[in-house]
Amino acid sequence: MADLKRTALYDLHLALGAKMVPFAGYEMPVQYPAGVLKEHLHTRASAGLFDVSHMGQVILRPRSGRLSDAAAALETLVPVDILALPEGRQRYALFTAPDGGILDDLMVANRGDHLFVVVNAACKEADAAHMRAHLAGACEITELPERALLALQGPAAEGVLETLAPGAAAMRFMDVATLHWGAVELWVSRSGYTGEDGFEISLPADNATAFARALLANAAVQPIGLGARDSLRLEAGLCLYGHDIDTTTSPIEGNLSWAIQKSRRANGLRAGGFPGAPRILAELAQSPSRLRIGLLPEGRAPMRDGTQLFAGPEGGEAIGHITSGGFGPSLGAPISMGYLPASLCAAGTTVYAEVRGKRLPATVAAMPFQPTTYKR
């Protein structure tokens, strides 16, 4: 696997018996010997440890020293209220394009004197260039390739992290805080990508293996690969950038209007002012022609990414397609998400997916498929 980058935990992954695959330019663990099903179920039952160090970590530090200047600058790139984001809190955001498409989705945290941004691995170079092109006047932009990022997810995560880094249990969903594991500073957020309560932990890459081993020393914690990460986030109804949302989908089509606060909507305090605002605000007012929805296939056959959707059991043109799909281990059934015309998006609507030449019924369903357990 020449030319692929490795995270700080590479040797640990091999020692744990991981099967490594190329992902977003990195050699990453897709599964460990337990396998995807057991890893998925273990995360929901206890705690799973994920290496997400391939993701991009960026600091935006206001040149003026006033955080509001960095927040106002970032608001020119996202349809999200950053100015009202309190210190110690994190929020989901989207980089939008001038045509209203989505360049990436990201997390933005207010860490007092700076904003801390986490972006997708596959987009991190483009995102950094995008931020440099538009924010360099207001912000000093620092990428942090020397920091690792771990996620600890599941009902046992709180207890496990609290014993190593006191203060974790006191955090609420989407809080961010600086905690300490001995002398090592941890930038912790109570968030994740599984639908479970849990934490994402940024720390110096040099300390990452020792910290991961300390977490894994707790019998509640097992290492989890990208395979289970995908099935966990799919059950939680969370988007995978490049599949469920991309430059061809708007935030409203992607059913992400909840991420756009009132202040950035029409008649808000700072309405518009982000790339693609005309289309995005118009879609908010009139509802878009299509929407991202959840689908429950009626049989056992998984309906995967790219599968075409039809209104009837035979004939007619495709009306939409599936963007993510597979088997939901916690549900014991196949699940999918995809796009359908707004008129066919009501929960309970039956549509037909063409799988290996056969039209199979599936029912539009509310997401998340699996109830989330965030500590709000």
Added chain:
Amino acid sequence: MKYTEDHEWLRAEKGEDGSDIIVVGITEHAATQLGDVVFVELPDIDVMVASGDEVVVIESVKAASDILAPIDGEIVEVNTKVADNPGLVNEDPLGDAWFFKMKVDDPAVIDQFMDEDEYNDLIS
């Protein structure tokens, strides 16, 4: 037992009427490579198939793949237990998780395939 390059195993047995039957499954190596199997679609019975026809669909947590008919013949029985419990493919690929049985004129038709040593060389 014989093995194909598509990681199937073939076992000859006698049917109740004395006919020659070939039982088809996938190897442990194949099951491991596929990962956790979550869906199996079996062929219709009493159907003639030709070598290379796609007769079974297997979906694992990772992807879909096909099992091809290794030889010409008639599908005479399918293992509904693997359709009901796809995880059986990972638990017992060489035993309970056989997929289908084919009736053939001459059981020697499987002699062309690899023996265990040759197959182990292939996957090593």
